[in-house]
Amino acid sequence: MLTQTLNPTHIVIDFDSTFTKVEGLDELAMIALAAHEDREAIVQQIRELTDLGMNGEMPFAEGLRRRIALLSANRSHIDLLIDYLRTKVSESFLRNKAFITDNADHIYVVSSGFKEFIVPIVTELGVRAEHVFANEFLFDEEGNIIGVDENNVLASDGGKIKLLRTLNLVGDVYVIGDGYTDYELRESGLANRFYAFTENVNRPRVVEKADHVSGSLDEFLYDNKLSRSQSYPKSRIKVLLLENVHPAAKKAFEDEGFNVEFLKGALDEDELCERIRDVSIIGIRSKTQLTKKVLESANRLMAIGAFCIGTNQIDLETATERGVAVFNAPYSNTRSVVELAIGEMIMLIRNIVPKSNSMHQGIWDKSASGSYEVRGKKLGLVGYGNIGSQLSVVAEALGMEVYFYDVVDRLAIGNARKVNSMAELFGIADVISLHVDGRKDNTYIVGKEQFDQMKDGVIFMNLSRGHVVEIDALAAAIKSGKIAGAAVDVFPQEPKTNNEAFESELVGLDNVILTPHIGGSTEEAQENIGHYVPSKLLEYINNGSSYGSYNFPEVQLPKLGDSHRLLHVHANVPGVLAKLNSIFAKHNINITGQYLKTNETIGYVIADISKNYSEEFVRELKAVEGTIRFRMLY
Ligand SMILES: NC(=O)C1=CN([C@@H]2O[C@H](COP(=O)(O)OP(=O)(O)OC[C@H]3O[C@@H](n4cnc5c(N)ncnc54)[C@H](O)[C@@H]3O)[C@@H](O)[C@H]2O)C=CC1
Numbered sequence: 001m002l003t004q005t006l007n008p009t010h011i012v013i014d015f016d017s018t019f020t021k022v023e024g025l026d027e028l029a030m031i032a033l034a035a036h037e038d039r040e041a042i043v044q045q046i047r048e049l050t051d052l053g054m055n056g057e058m059p060f061a062e063g064l065r066r067r068i069a070l071l072s073a074n075r076s077h078i079d080l081l082i083d084y085l086r087t088k089v090s091e092s093f094l095r096n097k098a099f100i101t102d103n104a105d106h107i108y109v110v111s112s113g114f115k116e117f118i119v120p121i122v123t124e125l126g127v128r129a130e131h132v133f134a135n136e137f138l139f140d141e142e143g144n145i146i147g148v149d150e151n152n153v154l155a156s157d158g159g160k161i162k163l164l165r166t167l168n169l170v171g172d173v174y175v176i177g178d179g180y181t182d183y184e185l186r187e188s189g190l191a192n193r194f195y196a197f198t199e200n201v202n203r204p205r206v207v208e209k210a211d212h213v214s215g216s217l218d219e220f221l222y223d224n225k226l227s228r229s230q231s232y233p234k235s236r237i238k239v240l241l242l243e244n245v246h247p248a249a250k251k252a253f254e255d256e257g258f259n260v261e262f263l264k265g266a267l268d269e270d271e272l273c274e275r276i277r278d279v280s281i282i283g284i285r286s287k288t289q290l291t292k293k294v295l296e297s298a299n300r301l302m303a304i305g306a307f308c309i310g311t312n313q314i315d316l317e318t319a320t321e322r323g324v325a326v327f328n329a330p331y332s333n334t335r336s337v338v339e340l341a342i343g344e345m346i347m348l349i350r351n352i353v354p355k356s357n358s359m360h361q362g363i364w365d366k367s368a369s370g371s372y373e374v375r376g377k378k379l380g381l382v383g384y385g386n387i388g389s390q391l392s393v394v395a396e397a398l399g400m401e402v403y404f405y406d407v408v409d410r411l412a413i414g415n416a417r418k419v420n421s422m423a424e425l426f427g428i429a430d431v432i433s434l435h436v437d438g439r440k441d442n443t444y445i446v447g448k449e450q451f452d453q454m455k456d457g458v459i460f461m462n463l464s465r466g467h468v469v470e471i472d473a474l475a476a477a478i479k480s481g482k483i484a485g486a487a488v489d490v491f492p493q494e495p496k497t498n499n500e501a502f503e504s505e506l507v508g509l510d511n512v513i514l515t516p517h518i519g520g521s522t523e524e525a526q527e528n529i530g531h532y533v534p535s536k537l538l539e540y541i542n543n544g545s546s547y548g549s550y551n552f553p554e555v556q557l558p559k560l561g562d563s564h565r566l567l568h569v570h571a572n573v574p575g576v577l578a579k580l581n582s583i584f585a586k587h588n589i590n591i592t593g594q595y596l597k598t599n600e601t602i603g604y605v606i607a608d609i610s611k612n613y614s615e616e617f618v619r620e621l622k623a624v625e626g627t628i629r630f631r632m633l634y
């Protein structure tokens with residue numbers, strides 16, 4: 001902690017666009033001129049003056065006076081501004097309120113803004129009111145702002161320098177700010193270091209002068225080892241989101257301060273190996289193949305988010321061995337797949353696709369031949385998991401008889417009947433729908449032999465995974481008339497992006513609905529997934545909870561109290577826990593909470609400990625044989 005250092009370090013912080021995300025005076029103008037017909041133009045003029053001053057392109061005092069003249073604001077507007085600014089405090093300052101409060105003796109806010117709105121905001125985060133140095137407004141009797149207190153040094157050119165000189169701070173002085181006047185404190189020799197703060201704005205002219213660039217207050221604290229209450233800064237943790245996941249996901253990570261990269265399409269193996277190198281969290285959908293080679297290139301990867309149900313695109317074994325936690329969205333698009341399957345089976349059994357195609361060619365072919373109701377027909381489901389069983393319920397509501405085959409013993413819902421083999425199911429069903437998962441063993445479970453087992457004129461649907469069905473056998477069965485109609489949503493080879501062409505033997509066949517893997521692609525499902533998966537990933541990263549993980553031992557942890565949390569992932573071999581415990585004992589560590597869960601491959605130990613431990617203790621923990629991954633949360 002700062003207060004413990006012999007030679008105290010003072011931190012001087014700017015307000016506008018540093019402590020808060022916005023420029024107070026610009027926002028005051030927006031509020032004051034709300035009803036003014038030229039509001040946009042006047043506010044724009046004020047912004048330009050602000051920028052000229054911030055970049056050091058106009059004497060500060062002149063810019064300030066000109067801005068005040070344009071304002072037309074009064075006291076009631078300031079109250080509104082304060083309410084607004086409360087919602088605009090920079091995220092990293094909010095995150096570090098405890099640090100600011102604990103080190104209030106050494107933190108100053110020095111700003112060319114105005115005390116009237118700065119003091120209420122910064123004191124709520126722990127800054128002392130008497131450590132705030134800023135301008136003050138002059139008001140007339142009605143409370144209108146008519147000028148600036150000219151006696152305040154901050155109203156003059158070089159005001160921040162003059163002010164800092166009067167403070168006479170003993171020890172190191174670090175300045176954090178986004179503007180040129182903040183840099184000038186360093187240039188004047190009154191401060192030892194200037195940190196350009198870029199969380200909200202990045203002014204190249206200022207950044208180029210800076211000793212250091214801090215993308216957040218976390219980075220500043222971390223780089224200076226100022227406090228043990230500082231984990232690795234989130235703005236340096238890279239999140240790579242592929243395959244156009246919902247924007248809610250991007251926002252969730254950005255709101256937490258992570259460095260997020262967002263791509264619309266998937267990447268191939270070589271591109272991925274390159275891009276994933278320094279990524280800590282990757283978000284994918286069904287297309288991205290996280291192979292052994294890709295995972296071995298991922299030096300920093302902590303977690304994978306599959307923004308879908310299937311996880312067959314991930315080498316789970318390698319991920320687990322490397323201590324990478326995988327999360328997916330097991331229910332979020334279930335309903336979407338079910339609705340599509342229902343719609344398609346009705347379209348197919350009514351022979352609608354050829355009818356519709358003919359109409360588009362101007363052909364009117366009204367007839368009932370080859371068109372049926374689904375009511376009373378037998379639906380055969382292969383795979384009776386979340387999708388299969390929900391489809392079963394909706395299909396029964398439509399009057400279908402449901403039969404299913406699953407490799408595990410699933411409870412039949414409603415009047416659905418379990419059968420003992422796929423062959424038995426295929427002998428019964430009028431409509432067959434596949435809802436198995438994409439494990440390797442399910443490759444080509446439906447081919448010529450299975451099509452031969454089906455009833456003539458069957459409707460066949462695959463909305464599970466492309467490799468489950470032999471496409472040439474399916475095409476042959478359609479052409480021969482064995483299959484009267486088919487719906488296929490998933491293919492052995494699918495384009496990586498919407499710019500690539502789709503090719504398949506199924507193209508052009510009669511009464512066949514082809515869809516581009518959109519079973520789960522509804523606005524509702526994608527938005528649900530966009531919230532659900534990041535929430536799981538963030539719980540894991542921020543708190544260590546692995547609840548809901550697909551491959552990790554699941555632990556749901558309480559919020560971290562006044563302790564530090566050790567997260568230790570190790571190979572599940574005998575003796576690791578004993579070794580960890582002996583290190584705790586040797587260093588006399590006070591454990592306030594301990595949790596352990598294992599699966600076949602790994603063990604996950606979490607220990608909450610009192611904060612007074614040595615670096616040596618941490619080193620020894622990391623060196624325990626079998627350790628796969630170790631991290632700490634503060
Ligand atoms: N088209 C699309 O956009 C979407 C496709 N899917 C696919 O659907 C699959 C199923 O999803 P859920 O029902 O949520 O998964 P789930 O895991 O709840 O159900 C899968 C069921 O299939 C069974 N199964 C696996 N192999 C089998 C086999 N050879 N024979 C019979 N049963 C077998 C399992 O025991 C399990 O009960 C996902 O794994 C995914 O691949 C999921 C969502 C969207």
Ligand SMILES: O=C(O)C(=O)COP(=O)(O)O
Nearest residue numbers: 285286287308309310520
């Ligand atoms: O949820 C699944 O497993 C799916 O197949 C949907 O995949 P997608 O997110 O559309 O790439």
